[in-house]
Amino acid sequence: MGGRRRVDNLTALAVLATLVEGQMHPYEMATTLRDRGKDQDMGIKWGSFYTVVRNMARHGLIEAVGSVREGRRPERTVYRITDDGRAELVDWARELVATPVPEQPRFRAGLSVLAALHPDEATTLLRARLAVLEDGIRSDRAALAGHARVVPRLFLVENEYDLTIREAEAAWIRSLLTELTSGSYPGLDEWRTRHEAPTPRTGPADGGDTIP
Structure with missing residues (x-):
């Protein structure tokens, strides 16, 4: 468990936990996370959300499977979690649950x-x-x-x-x-x-x- 994460940002963990439920485009991911209050659990910084998603795709944790267009809005890339992403999600969850780390409130x-x-x-x-x-x-x-x-x-x-x-x-x-x-x-x-x-x-x- 542990070691250097390919995308060492809790936003990535939130995305993995969301995509394990099914394919989504980033706006849908963000909406789901907000609706569930995960931004409070993970300290998500929305300004860097799309950058994190792109980094995850670059490192093979998620992959694009197509795109959708809604009305006159730009096309949105739809992603799914990869096998590597599922393994990362499980390993990361194990680390966070089992290993205490110093925190300074x-x-x-x-x-x-x-x-x-x-x-x-x-x-x-x-x-x-x-x-x-x-x-x-x-x-x-x-x-x-x-x-x-x-x-x-x-x-x-x-x-x-x-x-x-x-x-x-x-x-x-x-x-x-x-x-x-x-x-x-x-x-x-x-x-x-x-x-x-x-x-x-x-x-x-x-x-x-x-x-x-």
Whole structure:
């Protein structure tokens, strides 16, 4: 599994997963992916979508089988997945499911510089984030329950995962807020003092030139 992908772009994975269902032209692929919300799962950049499709054909993952014309629109090339493309789809799925890789979400970056904020401000901001998270969790939980009545669970597992991750984040923030508001967070007094202490002078103490 793994190794260097011929087209190392998750958009290519999305295209393979779509074409395994049948032949399509790129506009049809894009419409299907949007309708299913795969652009959120794969981080598809639509501006490079056609370039990715052409690269996949160049590398033998998909192949043109003809063209169609709808009304006065230009002809559209219809593609199908190749045997190599099917093998790539399966191998790629195995790698993504089995092999964890480091990921750096923006929230983690923010936490890494949390000390730059006064603890009271950090508490306020975390409460605001938690409120947004909880609203989204309620909405997505209801949406998932509705989808589950008409869509097999197999095609909703990524939504379950996303919801579970955000529920875990919300639980962690609640725990952190409890420590911050109760005063039990280790080093909280030192953190607060660092922000409330007078700012030391950084310029010359007695005369001399200063930078304007």
